[in-house]
Amino acid sequence: MSNSSLEQDLKTYQDLIAILQEHTTPTEAEILNILLARNRIQTKLTETYLITDNILNILQELDNILRKKQATIAPTIAKLRPDFNPDTKNWWWLLEVPKIDSPWHKYDLLANGASVTFLTISLGLIGEIGSRFLSGGSDILGGVLVSFQSILTLLAAGGILTKTGQETGKNLLTRFGIQEQYWQEIGAGLSFLLMLSIWGLRLSLPTVATWYNHWGWSHYEKGDLSSAEEDYQRALSLNPDDAEAHFNLGLLYEELQDFDLARKEYILAIQGGNTTAINNLARLHILNKNYPAAVHLLLKAQSEAKLDQETQFAIWKNLGWARLKQGDIPGAETALSEAIKLDKNSAAPHCLLAQVREAQNNQTEALKEWETCNQYANSLNPDEDSWRIQAQQCLANREKQKCSPKPNSSY
Numbered sequence: 001m002s003n004s005s006l007e008q009d010l011k012t013y014q015d016l017i018a019i020l021q022e023h024t025t026p027t028e029a030e031i032l033n034i035l036l037a038r039n040r041i042q043t044k045l046t047e048t049y050l051i052t053d054n055i056l057n058i059l060q061e062l063d064n065i066l067r068k069k070q071a072t073i074a075p076t077i078a079k080l081r082p083d084f085n086p087d088t089k090n091w092w093w094l095l096e097v098p099k100i101d102s103p104w105h106k107y108d109l110l111a112n113g114a115s116v117t118f119l120t121i122s123l124g125l126i127g128e129i130g131s132r133f134l135s136g137g138s139d140i141l142g143g144v145l146v147s148f149q150s151i152l153t154l155l156a157a158g159g160i161l162t163k164t165g166q167e168t169g170k171n172l173l174t175r176f177g178i179q180e181q182y183w184q185e186i187g188a189g190l191s192f193l194l195m196l197s198i199w200g201l202r203l204s205l206p207t208v209a210t211w212y213n214h215w216g217w218s219h220y221e222k223g224d225l226s227s228a229e230e231d232y233q234r235a236l237s238l239n240p241d242d243a244e245a246h247f248n249l250g251l252l253y254e255e256l257q258d259f260d261l262a263r264k265e266y267i268l269a270i271q272g273g274n275t276t277a278i279n280n281l282a283r284l285h286i287l288n289k290n291y292p293a294a295v296h297l298l299l300k301a302q303s304e305a306k307l308d309q310e311t312q313f314a315i316w317k318n319l320g321w322a323r324l325k326q327g328d329i330p331g332a333e334t335a336l337s338e339a340i341k342l343d344k345n346s347a348a349p350h351c352l353l354a355q356v357r358e359a360q361n362n363q364t365e366a367l368k369e370w371e372t373c374n375q376y377a378n379s380l381n382p383d384e385d386s387w388r389i390q391a392q393q394c395l396a397n398r399e400k401q402k403c404s405p406k407p408n409s410s411y
């Protein structure tokens with residue numbers, strides 16, 4: 001190839017270098033034109049056999065000028081480099097900002113150590129959070145939250161611990177015009193923010209547990225007990241101290257007739273401050289014929305402040321029931337009368353009061369209570385259903401003086 005073509009490219013390169021010298025802040029297009037012009041010259045040099053000394057001298061002078069502009073043009077070259085993937089032999093594409101002996105460099109080792117520490121903590125938190133979400137089986141919400149945080153952590157760790165990640169990070173920081181002297185400190189700061197975000201997720205687990213508890217209750221009301229149990233269990237995995245979830249799970253186990261598990265959940269709910277669970281646990285004690293324990297719990301529950309009317313009603317009703325089973329007829333009458341004052345249309349206290357009247361040999365009042373019991377009894381409630389059957393038997397045999405077993409016997 002003749003030198004004329006090479007000389008023409010050299011002239012173009014020379015003109016572009018002149019523009020570079022005139023502009024203190026050259027544009028990206030100007031810098032790119034210089035790099036491409038130097039590419040063409042390099043190609044021609046490999047194709048031309050006879051190159052004059054004059055051409056080589058001019059090229060060397062122009063290259064020296066380009067190198068002197070290294071600090072100005074290197075950030076732009078770094079941004080262009082990924083798009084053009086230049087040959088590593090082409091040094092003009094590899095120009096970098098000269099390193100400055102900055103006081104920040106003495107903190108680099110400390111910053112890198114902090115980054116590794118923060119990432120290690122982040123990975124530990126991700127593992128702990130993931131185990132909580134996945135303990136009851138995977139679901140969409142848990143999978144998304146854990147996967148998102150895990151990906152961020154692994155990307156951050158890769159950016160610090162792998163060569164490829166480090167190069168990618170450098171290119172990104174260069175694109176934003178951030179000086180190299182601050183890179184390690186910025187990396188430590190980003191690792192710290194990532195750790196804070198994951199720690200924030202860890203602190204928010206009780207809130208997420210509340211969501212699962214609400215979803216569980218929704219499934220429970222629809223009769224989907226299997227899904228409800230899964231939601232409650234996941235809520236407790238995220239927040240073992242969720243008293244409401246323990247109480248709801250107790251209700252579910254009681255409906256499944258698993259009274260041992262229900263009792264355990266009610267005890268945990270009580271320990272968490274759920275006063276309603278005291279009444280439910282007392283009822284299980286009554287069914288288990290542990291009447292003193294039931295009375296103790298119910299009297300304790302009555303001392304709690306701010307009980308709603310429904311809970312007060314249930315406590316008085318169960319206290320009357322327990323007293324009746326103990327043979328304390330006056331105590332039973334008093335408690336059941338209080339329950340009826342709170343809800344006169346509920347069957348249970350009337351069913352129990354009918355048995356109290358039987359024990360008092362007051363057949364007339366007993367029949368009235370049995371009629372009310374039979375009228376309002378809910379067949380879906382196992383207690384009321386058994387009393388309803390007893391009420392119907394008593395009403396069908398009105399000539400009998402008594403129709404219920406002794407107060408301290410089992411039903």
